[in-house]
Amino acid sequence: MKVLSVVGARPQFVKLAPVAKAFEGTGHQHVIVHTGQHYDAVMSDVFFADLQIPAPDVHLGVGSGSQGVQTGAMLGALDAVLEEHRPDWVLVYGDTNSTLAGALSAVKLHLPVAHLEAGLRSFNRRMPEEHNRVLTDHAADLLLPPTEVAVRHLAAEGLAERAVLVGDVMTDVLLRVRDAVAGTVPELPDGVDPAGPYAVATIHRAENTDDPARLRAVVEQLAGLPLPVVLLAHPRLVARASALGLELRTGSLHPTTPFPYPQMVAAVAGAAHVVTDSGGLQKEAFLLRVPCTTLRTETEWVETVELGWNVLRGDLTGVAEAVTRPRPADTGATPYGDGRAAEKVVATLAERA
Ligand code: UD1
Numbered sequence: 001m002k003v004l005s006v007v008g009a010r011p012q013f014v015k016l017a018p019v020a021k022a023f024e025g026t027g028h029q030h031v032i033v034h035t036g037q038h039y040d041a042v043m044s045d046v047f048f049a050d051l052q053i054p055a056p057d058v059h060l061g062v063g064s065g066s067q068g069v070q071t072g073a074m075l076g077a078l079d080a081v082l083e084e085h086r087p088d089w090v091l092v093y094g095d096t097n098s099t100l101a102g103a104l105s106a107v108k109l110h111l112p113v114a115h116l117e118a119g120l121r122s123f124n125r126r127m128p129e130e131h132n133r134v135l136t137d138h139a140a141d142l143l144l145p146p147t148e149v150a151v152r153h154l155a156a157e158g159l160a161e162r163a164v165l166v167g168d169v170m171t172d173v174l175l176r177v178r179d180a181v182a183g184t185v186p187e188l189p190d191g192v193d194p195a196g197p198y199a200v201a202t203i204h205r206a207e208n209t210d211d212p213a214r215l216r217a218v219v220e221q222l223a224g225l226p227l228p229v230v231l232l233a234h235p236r237l238v239a240r241a242s243a244l245g246l247e248l249r250t251g252s253l254h255p256t257t258p259f260p261y262p263q264m265v266a267a268v269a270g271a272a273h274v275v276t277d278s279g280g281l282q283k284e285a286f287l288l289r290v291p292c293t294t295l296r297t298e299t300e301w302v303e304t305v306e307l308g309w310n311v312l313r314g315d316l317t318g319v320a321e322a323v324t325r326p327r328p329a330d331t332g333a334t335p336y337g338d339g340r341a342a343e344k345v346v347a348t349l350a351e352r353a
Contacts, residue, residue: 001028001088001089001349001350001353002028002029002030002031002046002085002086002087002089003023003028003029003030003031003087003088003089003091003260003349004022004030004032004033004081004082004085004087004089004090004091005019005031005032005033005092005093005265006033006035006078006090006091006092006098006099006101006102007032007033007034007035007058007093007098007139008034008036008038008062008074008096008097008098009037009038009043009057009094009096010038010043010047010241010258011093011094011096011097011170011278011280012093012096012098012099012115013044013048013051013053013263014047014051014122014170014280014287015093015116015117015169015173016032016053016093016172017047017051017052017053017173018169018172018173018176018341018342019091019116019169019342019345020032020053020054021052021345022083022305022342022343022345023352024193024345026346026350028046028188028346028350030054031057031058031085031087032053032054032055032056032057032058032060033057033058033059033060033078033081033102034056034058034060034100035060035062035074035077035078035101035102036059036060036062036063037062037064037070037074037096037097037098038065039061039063040063040235040258041158042134042257042258042305043235043258045259045261046260046261047261047284050172050260050262051177051261053130056066058071058081059212060074060077060078060081060261062074062077064216067097067128068121070097071097071100071101074098074102074105074200075101075104075105078101078102079105079108082111083109084221086111087111087155088112088349088353089111089112089113089114089142089145089333090102090105090106090112090113090114090241091110091112091113091114091116091345091349091353092113092115092116092140093117094114094116094117095117095120095129095130095132095133095136096129097128097132097134099115099133099136100131100135100136102133102225103135103136103139103140103260104135104139106132107130107139109141112141112142112237113139113140113141113142114140114141114142114143114144114349115136115137115142115143115144116144116166116169116345117144117145117146117168117169118133118136118137118140118143118144118145118154118163118297119135119137119143119145119146119147119149119150119151119152119153119154119159119163120145120146120149120150120153120300120301121133121134122296122299122300123298124207124252124297124298124299125208126207127152127205127206128206128291134157137154137157137159137160138157139242140162140281141162141166141286142162142348142349142352143159143162143163143164144164144166144232144345144348145163145164145165145166146165146166146167146168146336146337146341147165147168147224147301147303147335147336148165148167148335149302150165151163151165152311154265155237164348166337166341166345166348167336167337167338167340167341167344168283168336168337169281169341169342169345170263170283170284170336170338171283171287171336171337171339171341172337172340173261173342174265174283174284174353175287175339176201177261177262177265177338178265178269178288179271179286180262181262181265181266182269184266184268185266185270186263186267186270187241187259187263187266187267188254188265188267189254189255190254191228191235191254192230192254193228194270196270196271196272197227197229197271197272198227198228198229198230198270198272198348199225199227199229199230199272199273199274199275199323200229200230200232200264200267200268200271200273200274200275200276201229201230201231201232201253201274201275201276202231202232202234202276202277202281203218203222203231203234203237203276203277203315204234204236204237204277205276205277205278205296206236207277207296208277208295208296209236209237209240210240210245211241215241215244215246216241216244216246217305217316218295218316219241219246219248219250219253221295221316221319221320222251222252222253222275223250223251223252223253224251224252224283224320225251225275225319225320225323226252226320226323226324227250227252227294227323228252228254228270229252229253229254229275230254230256231248231253231254231255231256232245232256232257232258232259232264233240233248233255233256233257234258235327241257246321253320262302265284265288266283268281268284268288268290269288269290271290271297272290272291272325273290273291273292273293273324274290274291274292274293275292275293275294275295275319275323276293276294276295276297277294279299279300280309281302281306281350282294282299282301283301283304283336285304285309285310286303286304286307286309286310289309289330291309291310291325291327291328292304292308292309292310292311293310293311293313293319294311294312294313294314295300295314295319296312296314296315297312297314297315298312298314299312303333303335303336306330307311307328307331307333307335308328308331309328309331311325343347
């Protein structure tokens with residue numbers, strides 16, 4: 001079997017890591033295509049290096065642009081690559097513009113498409129990620145949802161027959177790296193004591209960064225928190241804040257460039273709290289049993305909320321109270337699988353190739 005993975009943005013490199021590892025020694029051929037959506041070393045290269053992902057076989061070098069320009073540039077570049085490789089499966093990951101472009105290119109060329117992390121929904125049609133998810137799920141031949149909730153969403157859209165529950169591959173890599181960094185002292189910006197207490201924050205969603213009034217309000221909330229906040233500043237946040245003349249180094253905030261994955265896991269594991277709008281980080285906080293506050297009105301990872309480890313504060317009210325709330329009751333629940341999802345992904349693809 002020959003599988004061609006299309007990736008391009010940071011969370012996709014994390015998801016690719018366990019999948020690439022699961023292909024090792026199987027005799028299957030795995031081709032990696034990097035669209036170039038994320039191109040800074042801290043957003044891309046360090047993930048390949050730290051997570052021991054083989055270098056991409058093809059790099060499209062697409063870079064930044066508006067939604068349409070970026071997605072269109074990927075589509076234009078992918079045809080020739082997919083034609084050359086003619087894989088048994090084109091495997092796309094998550095919900096970014098790289099996901100949609102990979103799926104659309106493949107279906108147009110009549111190549112079978114599998115969507116890893118299928119079935120997640122926010123039901124918020126203002127998010128670019130929500131369009132990418134829905135369109136990719138309906139284009140794909142095989143859907144690989146991470147949770148029971150995602151399976152139910154697919155069934156509600158008439159897609160149950162194409163779906164196979166595999167679990168969450170981000171859990172595979174998180175558990176592995178958690179064990180590898182256990183006992184290490186987190187490397188934090190100057191002025192933040194790793195002995196704590198401190199919070200870790202990330203903000204990058206268009207709905208939080210692209211409206212100036214909203215971005216100012218988000219930064220004000222984070223800066224006013226009653227503990228030091230390590231802000232892992234995504235390039236989108238830095239660019240939007242600088243265009244507004246908005247200072248990120250203010251109040252409780254300690255901004256820093258995004259961390260490599262192992263450093264991020266160590267920092268979150270040692271944190272008293274996580275404040276974020278990232279999907280992956282909400283779940284990573286839960287898996288590390290660190291309480292999380294999410295600055296969005298909804299989440300795709302509803303299990304984190306139901307189990308009490310995540311609260312939503314999309315309206316930005318009561319954020320400080322949420323961040324200082326008592327720890328929730330401990331839980332042995334494993335809604336994201338057993339850390340062996342990537343092996344199930346490879347086995348499922350091979351059965352259907
Ligand atoms: C994308 C995904 C989002 C995912 C996120 C993870 C889409 C629509 N969104 O959002 O689902 O959660 O990645 O990070 O695909 N930039 C750099 N250097 C980089 C990458 C980006 O400076 O290496 C800048 C670009 O100039 C751009 C901005 O960051 O203006 C945003 O990048 P973009 O690829 O549009 O989306 P993200 O916000 O990263």
